[in-house]
Amino acid sequence: MRWLDASGDWLGRLLFQRALAGVYLVGFLTAARQGRALLGEHGLTPIPRFLARRRFREAPSLFHWRYSDRLFAAVAWTGCALAAAVAAGAADRVPLGAGMALWALLWGLYLSIVNVGQTWYSFGWESLLLETGALAVFLGNDRVAPPVTTLLLIRWLLFRVEVGAGLIKLRGDRCWRELTCLYYHHETQPMPGPFSWWFHRLPRPLHRVEAGANHVVQLGAPVALFLPQPGATVAAGLIVVTQLWLVLSGNFAWLNWLTITLALSAVSNGTRPGHPPTPVWFAVLVLAYAVLVLVLSYRPARNLLSSRQLMNASFDSLHLVNTYGAFGSVTRLRHEVELEGSADGETWLAYGFKGKPGPLRRRPRQFAPYHLRLDWLMWFAALNPGYARGWLTPLLRKLLDGDRATLRLLRRDGNPFPDVPPAHVRATLYRYRFTTREERRATGAWWHREPVGPYHRTLSRHR
Template sequence: MDWVGEALTAEGYEVGRQIVQRGVAAVYLVAFVSALNQFPALLGEKGLLPVPEYLERAGRRPGPTLFRRGYTDRRLRAVGWTGVVVSAALVLGGPQAGPPWLPLVAFLLIWWLYTSIVNVGQVFYGFGWESLLLEAGFIVAFLGSDEVAPPFLVLLMLRWLVFRLEFGAGMIKMRGDRSWRDLTALNYHHETQPMPNPASRFFHLLPKPLHRVEVAGNHMTQLLVPWLLFAPQPVAGFAALVMILTQGWLVLSGNFAWLNVLTIILAFAAVPDSFYSALVPALSLGDAYAPTPPWFTGVVVLAMLLLAYLSWPSLLNLFARHQLMNAGFNRWHLGNAYGAFGSVTKVRYEVVIEGTLDDMGPGAQWREYGFKGKPGDPARRPRQFAPYHLRLDWMMWFLALGSERGWFTPLLVKLLQADPQTLGLLRDDPFDGAPPRYIRARVFIYRFSTRQEKRDTGLWWIREPQGVLVHPASLRAGAR
């Protein structure tokens, strides 16, 4: 069995293992902190879409979760804080300093804890990067500890995950929207993306010929380069570096939660130690490892065979005529199909929520609720939040596109009640905790100001009213 273990090890990837293990753990840490901060208000016992009511309706459909026998906000916090502690230990490298079973157990624990959250998270956890994080955490669990060499099969499975992520995104773009095919998508995307960041306006105002170059480069990186991940070194390593650079470009230009950061982390699984030694010749790598225990080799082989089997539907999906985007094929979120922005919106619509303490009439003073990340006040510069995920702000973007799945009316009711949990999700409560008499929602078109408009007005956004989504409503009897 020793020769089998030796054949399945990759001694030249220690730096990559450290980056992947600690990086994935860091993203889990962010995800658990996000859950602690937002889950109770969005999905808790008194949230917009309460989990207890969802479990009663859904039965066993949500999939495996620790909350199957009952959800409480207290249990959610216990799950979240446990995830924070274990993730932080992995970031610091504590479990990795022990035997190979220790990081295996630690990663599987945070994977299971976060699976429990995602499977009851409903629309607020329906993003592709949730499944990506779960799948990545499961695979990374089998990378072993510092005592043994990184398992080659696990590194190969991580490359396969990055391939599905990038190639799937490239194919969905080519199939989904003409603007990707005619190279005009980035004439709009930086302005209409869900949550622009401080640099998005700069990227949007770049010359259109440069946008065409950007789109062409994106197609090359997503459709051609991923195949090179399976080539011999140093080709695979250079392919990974190309992906890392292009994903870094996306980090600079937008707020996509942890999607881009996690992709960068996973791509390091294909970068060999020789690359780092070439940069820093004095760097000491490749210290002698202990022999890999036969039981660990057996566990790794079985787990990777399981993942290969579960990946078969996603492989077929990559070449299917009607490709699915961000789809799961099992209740464990393993072997998923990925993809992003198969279509690009050409105009940015925003829903603005306003309230008033006055009676209805032409003299009523309407004040705007401010969100943390989504555009609102035209004079406010977009902020950087990624890899942190502002879930309500993202859902407001989908709402402006006409997608609402039962959470918006409860949000308006909570604002009319001046619910402290809900107000905690916002940047600005114009009534300082007092309940408004009426509330309404209006629709605007937003666009980035031109350079001249920015100099003249100081505004980051120019907006034009388009109509009313929700007419003035009140909870008070006899209100008019």
């Protein structure tokens, strides 16, 4: 079935699959290192308690069969090993069916984690990784030419990611229409990076150029993905450059790298000889999956056209076809919830997070594509206490107990009570802003902060 082949896109497939395996590796590593504290049997939101309220069809996961912290760790570390092997080319060194099985196993293991991940896995890039991973199953390996159908489905996904993000901005916060959102965004984004201070201090005309260029790329380049080559490659290049700009300006877990991965699939490098004819069974599977994706695309496509567009929503429990978007609104002020402990109820010391602003002279770090899940949820908690419902009080109690798994979510030097847990803990709200150039030169501080008030009542060990 040569009419299904896209031999000229073999390089795009190679880059796409190796990069996707790398993203999978980061996702599984994040689960392995953070899962016990967040989701374990004694975690902040235990998986067994969640599964007691969910049926399998609502949240398909192998953990419905059995859950233990050891099994969760085994799934996560197995995913790490498998992703590393595929990134090294293992799926290309086995028969086509075995290569598909490797990609399907990666997808199934990660789905099992996401579907029990609750609020810690409620981010759009989790569904994006699963949808992308499902498409990778039907992209084949080095034993067959890349299927045109699957490549078109990947571009359809990238189209929805970019256009969804572009439309949610235009329909959402008026500052995107006025090109002023970036006056605030670099300072108030969930997790600033090492260069965010400088991005925030760019002249305002350049911020307007940033916003305008974002609209052009997110709403224009995706259409060009469906042009003949080299038009599709040029469009993909524009998307990659924009995503790298975002990588430099902040920490957005693997969202940017996964978008880059999708764009790499559009790279064409000319026909590569040597691919045998596409097996009939493989062609049938590819076409069958394409029909399924088209059927499931109805609701996401309708969502794109809706004036009430949803941002980052899944319409099926397998996360096969989803809707995406980012920063439909931009906060103007940055608030931070700080957790503090005290031995005597008089002197309070702050716990230090890895990615959240804390000490004023501490420069923001680069963590992406690694995902600091607790740090991200703390940012949401500062926006609205509703985001912290169900896990903030347990978190404070873990600090009172000196729980080692929980403390490992903090910076290495982030526990101000390394020997004896505090007698009291509380949460306090602060207003943070980047320092001005003059303040930075005078004090060496990256941040300035002012107290806002209590955020959570004080908890004590004797109460």
